[in-house]
Amino acid sequence: MKYAVKIVLSIWFLGAGSFLNAQHNSEKDNFRMKPKLTGTMYQKQNMYPGSEFLFDEWQTGTITLKNGRQLKNMQLNYNAYTNDLVYAIDGNTAVVVSKFQVSDFIILNSTPERKFILINGDIINKSFNSEMFVELLFNGNITIFANRMMKVNSSLVMQNRFNESVYYLTNEYYACMGDYCFMTAQNKRNFYSFFNKVEVNKIIRKYNLNLKKENDLVEFARQLNQLGKMAEIPRDLKQKQ
């Protein structure tokens, strides 16, 4: 027992030093020259009931700027109605972040982490000449991402039924191979142009995948990535693009 106490005391000495050192470093991390985000104060643009945000509560996350610098331990949310990243300052003011600065943001509360990247809307034929956030679901030879959009249920609005949320979430799934992207990644036929049809069907059967389900779509992409045999993008698709 006496030895145990001595060992605990010794470890405490060591631990205390490490803790204090860590604290010292965290103060340095809070160095004043960290980048500052710019944006405008969030104010809801309509009086409809319900939330425009993807998450019900503020999420802890990291923002990576286009110059590679990071802002950690931010309180973040994603406005899926306006496609904006929003962060909280002082716990009550929400700021819509300038997209000019941001490269991506990661939500750390979720398991696994959820990463949203800023892409040019042109590549998925949306938001021409402007950038938009999409959630990165899988990244390899094949990239799968989801465009999370909060929409307003117009029938509820028309009927003045404002006792319930008028917002509902929709997801569009995209697959990209190289520079070529296509929507409705949930349809296996879209992959036939790039992968051997037999092998695509074999993967779906072997893992019992339903591509309408998001998790299965990600698993499907993972298996295709391991397959590693991707055909050239057909010329007609390139031209279409």
Added chain:
Amino acid sequence: MKSGEYRINSKYFRRGALWPLIYFLFLIISLNSFGVDSNKQVIEKIYLHTDRDYYVSGEQVFFKVFYNIVPQAEDPSKILYVEINDLSYNQINQVILNISENSAVGVIQIPDSLTSGSYIIKAYTNWQKNQGNELLFSKEILIINRFGKYGSIASYNQYLNAERTAKTSEYEIQKSSLYSKQIKDIPLILSVNKNTYSKREKVQVNVEVPSDYCLINDSDLSVSVQYVADKSIEQKTPSINNWFSYITEQYGFTENQQTLSNRNKQINTVYPKETEGRIITGVVSDIITGMGLPGALVYFSFFDTLSYLDYDITDENGSFFFAMPDNLSISPGIIQVWESPSGVENSTILLDLKVDNKASVYKAETLTAEYINMKFDDQVKVFEINNTFRTVQIAENKSNNNFPLRPGYYGLNKTVYPRDFLKLSGFDEIAKEILPGVRFRLENGEYTIRILNEYQNAFFTQPPLLLINGMPVKKYNYLAVLNSDDIHHIDIVSKYFIVGSRVYHGVLSVTLNQNSSFHIEESNTLIALQNEISNQKLIFNFPVYDTPEKRTSRIPDFRNTLYWNPEIILSANRSSFEFYTSDMSGEFRITIVGVINNGIPVSKSITFNVEDKY
């Protein structure tokens, strides 16, 4: 394990003889890990290699800087400062460079107007200033003014009586070990195919690392071949081996240079390491008392068509810090005091000059200007001839900048181009006629601006952030006289605009036409700062005399730098290069300096002669 040994050890433990020792060790480890900031143990070493040791005013100094950080795992500095100072510590010229892969290549211009004499060329990082002045690398160079009175009778008499005034500078530190100590290093083999050459003849040089030294990693070498103008006044510059070894000794690094042991010097971290880009520092002080003013709001912006805004609140010493964003080298940065506890009019701003200019580790031997002029009379003529015939062509290779990343304001509500409307005179008329939601009025002799909050459909009660060409402007008087012709476009943000934790009541951003008369008025509280990170790559193109016609060409070639190549790479322990001698005869010195195996310094110097014949 033998049972006896176990019994002996356990006996000591049982009696408690070792426990105090163990506690003590743990306590030392604990305190050490708290008290010593790991970053403070970082040492940076810099060595600068120039193409020559003497120059004529108006010439450029070509240089390569070798950078080394210990421990190697630490983030290296990205920004390097190279400057020419006179012996009174006045800065003559400065270039700022990016350090890439532990080295930087650049060129610094010597002004035409410099008087003949000794000057100091110095290279350092911001972090190195924490290490103390004596560890900033500096090297003495001689500069000869080409407009000086050389060759006259008067000067000749002065020359005959010239005293070499070996003054001891106050910054001098006599470290004989710097020059004489034999450092055990890798013996670089440097050889030429002949000892004596004629004019315009090819010189073949071989560089080799002995085969018993395994060359595993990259090599990074630079080579210069210069005319030995006057052996008697050769400058004392430590070799790269001696210099790096000296710094290591000063800080008591262990041999593998990974950790500190028995550190001789304590480093106080005052200057941050510029690992990502340039850091701008300065002090806001009271104009009367001279004391630093804590709590002053300082803005940092760029005078350009795209906006960038950063701010800092001064600390207890009145100091502020800004990180210079990448690729913003085109327009001047504007640093201005926006709010101050003493009032802006009673404040003054002083930028940190990056170094207090008292660094050097060499014996400065100041020579009289007359002596230098006489001694280097030929060199001035050589310069004039080379300048006239441009024997050495210097190709400028400007790297392409990426499009500057400028975090602009976001949430624009409207952009108005006055050229789309009838010409309007005066900003009050412009605001009234074509700027919806902007109120610009003259009240009690002062102009006011208010922006309509789009959500509340009411004007903000506070003034907006007014930007003119991206620069925050406090006084609206200038705005009042602007006409449609002066303005390119006007951006309006009708929401609360936020930068960091500062909130603005909308934004009115006026971008002027290029012919506008608006200019930046520097004052005590506003400084325009050029962010000139040099990405110039000047390349020597030497003449090649590979045909009889070229060898007999009547175009004079009096190069005193026969060869300069800052990027020599060893392949399989060896490398070779060649160049041609010029029309100058005499002794020439080949100097090769660099690092191999990712940080081992090497250097070697040999001489050869050029005879006075073709």
